[in-house]
Amino acid sequence: MLKKLMKYEWKAIWKVLLIINTFTILTTVIGLMAMYSLDGRYRQGISFISSLIFILYYMTIIGTSFAMSIYVGIRFYKNLYTDEGYLMHTLPVTKRQLVLSKLLIHSLCLIITEIIVLISIVVLLFPLLAVLLNEPDLFLTSLLHDMAEMIRSTEFSVPTLLVTAVVCNAIGMISGVLSIYCAITLGQTFRGHKVMGAILCYIGLYCLIQSVCSVFLMPQTTLLGSAGYNPMIYVVHAITTTSVVSLFFGIICYCITLHMMKNRLNLD
Amino acid sequence: MSYLLEANGLYKYYARKKQPALNGLSLAIPEGRITGLLGPNGSGKTTFIKLINGLLTPTSGTLTIDGQVPGTGTRELIAYLPERTFLQSSMRVRELVAFFSDFYTTFSAEKAYDMLSSLQIDPQARLKTLSKGAREKVQLILVMSRDARLYILDEPIAGVDPAARDYILKTILSNYSEHATVLLSTHLISDVENLLDDVILIRNGTVLLYAPAEQVREEKGKSLDTYFREVFSC
Numbered sequence: 001m002l003k004k005l006m007k008y009e010w011k012a013i014w015k016v017l018l019i020i021n022t023f024t025i026l027t028t029v030i031g032l033m034a035m036y037s038l039d040g041r042y043r044q045g046i047s048f049i050s051s052l053i054f055i056l057y058y059m060t061i062i063g064t065s066f067a068m069s070i071y072v073g074i075r076f077y078k079n080l081y082t083d084e085g086y087l088m089h090t091l092p093v094t095k096r097q098l099v100l101s102k103l104l105i106h107s108l109c110l111i112i113t114e115i116i117v118l119i120s121i122v123v124l125l126f127p128l129l130a131v132l133l134n135e136p137d138l139f140l141t142s143l144l145h146d147m148a149e150m151i152r153s154t155e156f157s158v159p160t161l162l163v164t165a166v167v168c169n170a171i172g173m174i175s176g177v178l179s180i181y182c183a184i185t186l187g188q189t190f191r192g193h194k195v196m197g198a199i200l201c202y203i204g205l206y207c208l209i210q211s212v213c214s215v216f217l218m219p220q221t222t223l224l225g226s227a228g229y230n231p232m233i234y235v236v237h238a239i240t241t242t243s244v245v246s247l248f249f250g251i252i253c254y255c256i257t258l259h260m261m262k263n264r265l266n267l268d
Numbered sequence: 269m270s271y272l273l274e275a276n277g278l279y280k281y282y283a284r285k286k287q288p289a290l291n292g293l294s295l296a297i298p299e300g301r302i303t304g305l306l307g308p309n310g311s312g313k314t315t316f317i318k319l320i321n322g323l324l325t326p327t328s329g330t331l332t333i334d335g336q337v338p339g340t341g342t343r344e345l346i347a348y349l350p351e352r353t354f355l356q357s358s359m360r361v362r363e364l365v366a367f368f369s370d371f372y373t374t375f376s377a378e379k380a381y382d383m384l385s386s387l388q389i390d391p392q393a394r395l396k397t398l399s400k401g402a403r404e405k406v407q408l409i410l411v412m413s414r415d416a417r418l419y420i421l422d423e424p425i426a427g428v429d430p431a432a433r434d435y436i437l438k439t440i441l442s443n444y445s446e447h448a449t450v451l452l453s454t455h456l457i458s459d460v461e462n463l464l465d466d467v468i469l470i471r472n473g474t475v476l477l478y479a480p481a482e483q484v485r486e487e488k489g490k491s492l493d494t495y496f497r498e499v500f501s502c
Contacts, residue, residue: 004370011363012356079356086354090321091371092343191283267323 001093005101012079016071017109020064021116027060028120057124061117068113072106073180077198081188085267095261099181099254107174114173150232164236168243175250179205182253185260209249216241271296272418272449273320278329280315280473289315291473292329299417300446302463304481305453306492307470308500313453314351316470317422320451321348333418344373347416351423353403357396361389361406368410380413383439401432408436412443419450425459433459458493467492469499 031053080088080098088098151158183205187198214221220237273296280290290312297303305313318324319331322338333342355364361384368375384391387405395403408424421440425433433456441463444450454460467484469477476499477484481492488495 001371008367008370012358083350083352083354084356086321086323086348086350086352089323090343090346090348092340093371094340264325265323266325267318 002097002101005093005097006105009101009105013071013075013105013109017068017112020068020071021113024060024064024113024116024120027057028124031057031124061120065110065113065117068110069176069180072109072177073184073198076102076106076181077184077195080261081184081194081267089265089267095258099257099261103174103177103181103254106177107170110173110177111170114169150230153230154232154236156236161236165239168239171243171250172246175246175253178250178253178257179209181257185257188260188266189264205249205253209245212249213242213245216245270299272299272334273297273451274330274332275316276330278316278319278331279327280312280319280324281327288327288473290319290326290329293470293474295468295475295478297449297451297466299449301465302444302450302452303466303468304457304460304464304492305451305468305470306455306457306496307476308455311470312473313470314422315473317348317350317420317451317453320418320420321346345417347411347414347419349407349411349419349421349424351426353395353407355395355403355407355410358394360392360394361398362391364395364406364410365391368413372414374415375410376413376415379443380409383409383413383443387435401428404428405432405435408439412439415445415448417448419444419448420453421450422453423455424452425454425456437463457496458491461492464492469496471500 034053078084079102091098151161156164180202183202184198186201187194187196190197217238220234220241223234275296276294278290278293279288281288293312293316305316307313315324319326320333320338322342331338334345336342359367365377365380365384368380369377381391384406387402387409389398389402389406389409395406398406404424408421411419411421419440424440425436428436437460440450440452452460452464461481464481467477467479467481468475484492484495490498
């Protein structure tokens with residue numbers, strides 16, 4: 001049943017995923033074309049146009065990631081807590097299967113969106129920044145050199161750091177989806193204005209998670225300004241601490257969502 | 269007599285209302301009957317139906333379907349037609365048939381396509397492109413194409429024209445098995461009166477009367493519709 005639920009969830013969401021990511025790809029292609037179409041004669045204009053592209057690009061990247069997260073929330077709400085919920089909650093499937101099918105597909109969609117954003121950054125943002133600095137070769141070389149130096153000075157190897165980054169990112173993304181589900185589910189307990197209730201619950205959850213992360217990061221943060229402290233170590237600590245906290249809250253959000261669906265479901 | 273559905277002391281309070289939607293409702297519905305759940309708006313019909321389907325959580329009391337509390341196990345037994353459009357409007361009719369085939373082991377796609385064909389509903393059409401009446405017919409076809417133990421139809425004929433109403437009632441009659449029970453909620457009693465084996469009159473969340481339809485007609489000396497109007501006159 002889980003596979004069937006996932007199949008229909010994918011069918012319902014793939015077009016939106018395609019549209020959002022096509023928008024990112026188009027923006028990247030337009031940006032690249034604009035950048036490379038400028039030659040030496042228009043050198044004066046490069047700085048202005050590049051800056052404009054950079055701003056538009058930045059807004060698009062933020063917008064597409066945000067749009068996908070918003071759509072995931074809307075889809076969860078609409079499919080489970082509006083009229084469509086009358087069908088979904090009367091299917092011969094467990095609540096766990098309902099939530100898991102959405103979680104897996106929605107996380108996959110967000111991961112695909114993020115991969116496309118990352119690829120887009122690599123192909124556009126680095127050359128764009130290089131153009132902005134007017135010294136492409138020097139900029140890239142020095143950036144890579146600095147990063148390599150920072151990594152070498154820590155006790156971590158590059159593969160370890162990469163795996164850590166990927167795992168932590170995935171945990172953060174899945175926990176983010178679960179916190180959206182939890183907020184929407186908690187929003188249903190509000191007497192009226194359930195959508196507003198869900199938004200308030202999400203803001204509350206977000207603030208709580210960030211506060212807990214800040215508390216756990218406090219010892220490292222105080223060391224950040226001290227002499228000889230490698231900022232890369234702080235970055236690694238920040239990523240891992242945030243992931244552990246996100247994982248913890250993700251599990252709690254999952255349990256709350258399931259509990260509310262099983263024992264407190266009240267469709268209007 | 270074996271009962272398919274049993275409710276005992278069922279209460280349901282909504283957050284903003286002081287009066288309960290269900291006020292200690294108790295009843296037992298046997299197998300193989302067409303039962304009308306009749307009552308005015310706000311009497312608790314839809315609340316009761318939603319509780320049977322697990323869409324609401326009761327405040328207190330017990331409810332069982334074939335001995336099981338509403339849950340995953342009972343959903344295969346119940347074919348539920350809600351009072352609203354519960355299908356994804358962007359889906360095509362054939363996709364909806366495939367959806368029901370995938371999830372319900374007792375669903376007959378062949379039966380569904382036969383009914384769609386007799387009503388000249390294009391399986392390729394998207395639900396949102398169909399008229400309100402056609403959408404309701406599609407929903408009914410999907411629900412009635414299941415071989416369920418309990419059919420729950422919440423206001424299946426409200427808001428459709430008389431011709432569609434006749435078709436819907438004919439579909440209900442010709443598509444449920446003898447051993448199945450149909451629980452039909454409506455306030456359009458004259459249209460369904462002749463279908464009903466039993467009637468449940470419900471008011472303020474409690475059962476006012478539960479008796480065979482024929483017995484009510486004989487004892488009161490009037491049609492169910494007339495009796496209903498007398499009982500619930502404002």
